[in-house]
Amino acid sequence: xxxxxxxxxxxxxxxxxxxxxxxxxxxxxxxxxxxxxxxxxxxxxxxxxxxxxxxxxxxxxxxxxxxxxxxxxxxxxxxxxxxxxxxxxxxxxxxxxxxxxxxxxxxxxxxxxxxxxxxxxxxxxxxxxxxxxxxxxxxxxxxxxxxxxxxxxxxxxxxxxxxxxxxxxxx
Numbered sequence: 223x224x225x226x227x228x229x230x231x232x233x234x235x236x237x238x239x240x241x242x243x244x245x246x247x248x249x250x251x252x253x254x255x256x257x258x259x260x261x262x263x264x265x266x267x268x269x270x271x272x273x274x275x276x277x278x279x280x281x282x283x284x285x286x287x288x289x290x291x292x293x294x295x296x297x298x299x300x301x302x303x304x305x306x307x308x309x310x311x312x313x314x315x316x317x318x319x320x321x322x323x324x325x326x327x328x329x330x331x332x333x334x335x336x337x338x339x340x341x342x343x344x345x346x347x348x349x350x351x352x353x354x355x356x357x358x359x360x361x362x363x364x365x366x367x368x369x370x371x372x373x374x375x376x377x378x379x380x381x382x383x384x385x386x387x388x389x390x391x392x393x
Contacts, residue, residue, distance in 0.1 A: 273304025275343065277379040282386035284370050287361045295319065295356040295372060295386050296349040301341040303379075308338040311375040312356045319372075320357040333357060338377070351391075364388045 278300040287293040295314075301307055312319040321336040339354065341347050349355050356372070364370070369385040376382065 275301055275305045275307030275341075275376070275378045276303035277307055277309075277341070277374075277376050277382055278302055279374055279382050279384045281348070282372060282384045283389045284358065284361075284364070284372075284386040286364055286366050286388055286390050288391060291360065293358050293361045293364075294322075294351065295358055295370075296351070297356070297372070297374070297384065297386070298346060298348045299339065299341050300346045301343050304343050305378065306340055306342045307376045307378040308340045309374055310338045310377050313373040313375070314358055314361075315371055316362060317359070319359070321354070322357045323354050324352055326352075366390055 279297050280300065281298040282295070283297075284295040285293045295312070299309060309321065312321065321339060322333040323336050324331050325334055336354070339347060347354075366388050368388045370388060372384050372386050374382045374384070
């Protein structure tokens, strides 16, 4: 707008225009702040960029039962992925099995149940009769040389199945 002498006249912004602009920007700015906060929490948790765990199960064997109450199975776990994974459960064709740790004190041993077995990236964990194994309750009649399917459940990798060969104790 021009004044009658040709100079330009400044007109004030209509009342309420600036608060209206700020209100319009509040929603996108708030959404960006929430997203940035979420990404910061995710990255600081250590999960961002960490490759998944990849579990390899080998050397699976199950002992020929010497009594009808229980026998033991053993596997070797290798984590070829980029993050730690935990073996949380094992299942046999005839039911669940228990992860157990052998504790020896004063020349006597007993088994203690384990909640899980963690395997760090690039590491191998080999079960053995003197340390950690899979306790198999009430096994059916087994024959040396036959195979038994084991399903191992990992917290991150899901279920991995393997065939365990039936062996005589000491083999």
